[in-house]
Amino acid sequence: MATTECPECKSKKLIRDYEKGELICGSCGLIISEGIEDMGPEWRAFDAEQKEKRARGGAPIKFMRPNKGLVTEIDKYNRDIRGAKISSKKQAQLYRMRKWHKRVSIATSMERNLAIALAELDRVASYLGLPDDIKESAALLYRRAVKEELIRGRVIESIVAAVIYAICRINGIPRTLDEISKSSGIEKKEIGRAYRFIKAELNLKVPLTNPSYYVQKFATSLNLSGDVQKKAIALIKKAVKKGLISGRGPTGVAAAALYIASAMVGEKRTQKEVADVAGVTEVTIRNRYRELKKELGLKVNL
DNA sequence: AAGACGAAAGTGGTTGA
DNA sequence: TCAACAACTTTCGTCTT
Numbered sequence: 001m002a003t004t005e006c007p008e009c010k011s012k013k014l015i016r017d018y019e020k021g022e023l024i025c026g027s028c029g030l031i032i033s034e035g036i037e038d039m040g041p042e043w044r045a046f047d048a049e050q051k052e053k054r055a056r057g058g059a060p061i062k063f064m065r066p067n068k069g070l071v072t073e074i075d076k077y078n079r080d081i082r083g084a085k086i087s088s089k090k091q092a093q094l095y096r097m098r099k100w101h102k103r104v105s106i107a108t109s110m111e112r113n114l115a116i117a118l119a120e121l122d123r124v125a126s127y128l129g130l131p132d133d134i135k136e137s138a139a140l141l142y143r144r145a146v147k148e149e150l151i152r153g154r155v156i157e158s159i160v161a162a163v164i165y166a167i168c169r170i171n172g173i174p175r176t177l178d179e180i181s182k183s184s185g186i187e188k189k190e191i192g193r194a195y196r197f198i199k200a201e202l203n204l205k206v207p208l209t210n211p212s213y214y215v216q217k218f219a220t221s222l223n224l225s226g227d228v229q230k231k232a233i234a235l236i237k238k239a240v241k242k243g244l245i246s247g248r249g250p251t252g253v254a255a256a257a258l259y260i261a262s263a264m265v266g267e268k269r270t271q272k273e274v275a276d277v278a279g280v281t282e283v284t285i286r287n288r289y290r291e292l293k294k295e296l297g298l299k300v301n302l
Numbered sequence: 303a304a305g306a307c308g309a310a311a312g313t314g315g316t317t318g319a
Numbered sequence: 320t321c322a323a324c325a326a327c328t329t330t331c332g333t334c335t336t
């Protein structure tokens with residue numbers, strides 16, 4: 001990996017956290033990258049079979065496990081079928097058997113969970129047109145969630161949606177809750193809840209969304225030139241400096257900036273057009289627009 | 303007639319007692 | 320758990336081009 005110093009504080013003391021798959025700055029704690037390339041496995045394998053099952057390369061995961069429905073329980077009383085004591089040698093053997101039995105059971109239930117989740121993740125990510133490395137990061141994050149036992153009692157699909165949402169934000173690839181909701185079929189508030197939950201439990205550092213991320217997307221839908229985009233991004237930058245965006249929906253800010261920029265450059269779009277692609281109302285654009293105009297001292301004739 | 307504007311009331315989610 | 324609250328939406332009347 002090329003990164004040798006922290007982009008924030010320039011410290012060269014970087015820590016690789018193999019467990020979490022993160023590259024962390026040793027002095028300021030910034031997570032420089034998640035899902036780093038040169039990463040030890042985040043799992044431990046207890047035997048060759050598990051190693052093969054857990055490795056990410058290799059054959060596709062199968063939904064059916066050979067032992068499905070055929071589980072042998074080993075009880076905890078060291079007696080044979082007639083109730084007679086079992087020799088200590090046998091007892092030791094049984095102890096080991098129980099230990100492994102438990103471990104394998106846990107491993108397979110995790111596998112089942114992951115099989116469903118990763119299939120869903122792949123489906124949603126493809127639907128949203130997310131690149132493979134994002135998918136990988138999302139899968140890694142999901143595995144962390146599974147390992148921390150955050151899934152139990154929750155709907156797998158909503159956790160998957162939340163993980164995708166989080167990863168998109170962390171990586172600056174804008175996907176709104178709306179889009180993810182549409183492609184996953186999970187309600188927005190459900191995704192939001194799951195997202196907040198995993199964010200808290202896994203200590204995710206998610207930067208607040210910079211409206212600039214949405215500019216390109218909206219501009220493309222509106223057939224606006226690069227000039228307009230640049231202008232809009234410049235406006236947003238100024239707005240950020242003035243603290244105008246905190247608490248505001250990033251899409252609304254992006255939409256207003258684009259609206260203003262389009263008028264300044266002479267490729268005017270109506271409020272309604274911008275509002276539609278941004279998924280906000282004209283009123284919101286007007287409100288943001290008013291704020292921007294006032295705070296930045298813009299003299300725009302529309 | 304279409305677009306822009308803004309007031310007022312309503313909505314869903316967060317926060318803090 | 321409940322009320323206050325902020326952001327945003329819906330709706331609607333008015334003004335401008």
